[in-house]
Amino acid sequence: MEGTHVVTCFLRNRGEVLLLRRSEAVGSYPGKWGGVAGHAEGHPDAGGRTASSEPSSADAREDAAAREEIEEETGLLDACTLAREGVTFEFTDEDLDTKWVVHPYLFDCERRDAETDWETDEFEWVHPTEILRRDAVPNLWTAYSRVAPTVQQVAEDEDRGSASLSVRALEVLRDRAGSFAARENGRWSQLAALAERLLDARPSMAAVGNRVNRAMAAASDAADDEASDRPTAGAVERAAREGIERAYRVDERAAANAAAEIRSDAVLTLSRSGTVRDALLAADRAFVAESRPAREGVGVAERLAADPDGPDVTLHTDAAVAHVLATEDVDALLVGADAVLPDGRVVNKTGTRGAALAAEREGVPAYAVAATDKVRTDDAVHLEEGDAGAVYDGDAEVEALNPTFDVTPADLFSGVITERGVLDESGVSAVADELRALSAWRDGE
Numbered sequence: 001m002e003g004t005h006v007v008t009c010f011l012r013n014r015g016e017v018l019l020l021r022r023s024e025a026v027g028s029y030p031g032k033w034g035g036v037a038g039h040a041e042g043h044p045d046a047g048g049r050t051a052s053s054e055p056s057s058a059d060a061r062e063d064a065a066a067r068e069e070i071e072e073e074t075g076l077l078d079a080c081t082l083a084r085e086g087v088t089f090e091f092t093d094e095d096l097d098t099k100w101v102v103h104p105y106l107f108d109c110e111r112r113d114a115e116t117d118w119e120t121d122e123f124e125w126v127h128p129t130e131i132l133r134r135d136a137v138p139n140l141w142t143a144y145s146r147v148a149p150t151v152q153q154v155a156e157d158e159d160r161g162s163a164s165l166s167v168r169a170l171e172v173l174r175d176r177a178g179s180f181a182a183r184e185n186g187r188w189s190q191l192a193a194l195a196e197r198l199l200d201a202r203p204s205m206a207a208v209g210n211r212v213n214r215a216m217a218a219a220s221d222a223a224d225d226e227a228s229d230r231p232t233a234g235a236v237e238r239a240a241r242e243g244i245e246r247a248y249r250v251d252e253r254a255a256a257n258a259a260a261e262i263r264s265d266a267v268l269t270l271s272r273s274g275t276v277r278d279a280l281l282a283a284d285r286a287f288v289a290e291s292r293p294a295r296e297g298v299g300v301a302e303r304l305a306a307d308p309d310g311p312d313v314t315l316h317t318d319a320a321v322a323h324v325l326a327t328e329d330v331d332a333l334l335v336g337a338d339a340v341l342p343d344g345r346v347v348n349k350t351g352t353r354g355a356a357l358a359a360e361r362e363g364v365p366a367y368a369v370a371a372t373d374k375v376r377t378d379d380a381v382h383l384e385e386g387d388a389g390a391v392y393d394g395d396a397e398v399e400a401l402n403p404t405f406d407v408t409p410a411d412l413f414s415g416v417i418t419e420r421g422v423l424d425e426s427g428v429s430a431v432a433d434e435l436r437a438l439s440a441w442r443d444g445e
Helices: 058-074 130-134 140-144 151-156 162-180 188-201 205-226 232-261 274-280 296-306 318-327 350-361 425-445
Strands: 003-013 016-024 034-037 080-085 087-095 098-109 120-126 266-268 285-289 312-316 332-335 347-349 366-369 405-407 415-418 419-424
Touching: 003 140, 016 034, 016 130, 058 080, 058 098, 087 140, 098 140, 130 140, 130 162, 130 312, 151 162, 151 188, 151 296, 162 188, 162 205, 162 232, 162 274, 188 205, 188 232, 205 232, 205 366, 232 274, 232 332, 232 366, 232 415, 232 419, 266 274, 266 318, 274 296, 274 332, 274 366, 285 296, 285 318, 296 312, 312 318, 318 350, 332 347, 347 350, 350 366, 350 405, 415 425, 419 425
Parallel strands: 003 098, 266 285, 266 332, 285 312, 332 366, 366 415
Antiparallel strands: 003 016, 003 034, 016 120, 080 098, 087 098, 347 405, 415 419
């Protein structure tokens, strides 16, 4: 039987995905819920017409088909970025006498205002585990599983910050717990083991551990309230969902508090922090260090400049940070944080310490912006090393250093701006005490 190639695209926003209920006018599976889907016409094994753009390979044709379906079915293509392409799988529907060859995709989407066409009766943004509870097209969960986040991705991702990766970690926990709950199999021990793996995935990023601990603690508390021996998979799924929603909420509140602090000011920043970027929209002018070797500051500068209500933007070299602080009228230094130690020291992208020292020399106040979940519960400092080849890949006998993070003393900051307001060293220490209690769930394993 010749295979019919189709793309299935999941659009993700704030940890949820877009599900579409297929109309009665479609040729297959009317009335069932699915992702954005369509035939990969032009695939060498698909038959039918060739896509008008005639890409040079099957992969390119599938990618083009995925993007075409997103635009036709939702109108959101301009807000979507490819996050992951999953491994192709196939299955046979005997009733339709069709062998489907499914190419799964995951796109991150900045908006939710989908404008659907005739193929869709209704749509909803839901947590992906809702797929398991819906009257869905065959193997929709299988397709999602091929693009869902994994522990390995959390551990190896070098592009996203700790806030984003903490949400990915909660998605991993939610998805596994949801799959267990759908089979009515508690499997607390396996979920606890998964949580431990997530805790170990990025020890440098406090938010990952704190947010996983909070979800597991909430599930454990629910079991205590119900006088149950072990937390259920459903309780873990619900706690992870709530944790994802809370993560976005507190990160946005921290950004809003930072925006209030630097409104209409001229501000210097470095590296890439979504929370800082959102706060900088309130500034009058933004000086952005390019943040070598990955140069993530360039993307920050471009995003700020593209916003019609954003600040005037100046991009400069890392080596010019002290010069800019000394010669330009800068009102504040604003940086993110991958972790804040209990004594108020800030772990962030390398260059933060130098920028804070230069700011102190010029009398410019420095702030770190971070949700309280980024406060560590111990004094451990994990300084990840980047690829040395990004600094030097020549043939000379030269040793290259590419430290990802450095540590800035607390006394170089005027405070840490959080969802609770600006915290001094004693305030940070109090938060660390609160967060330590969240790990108590591990005592009951």
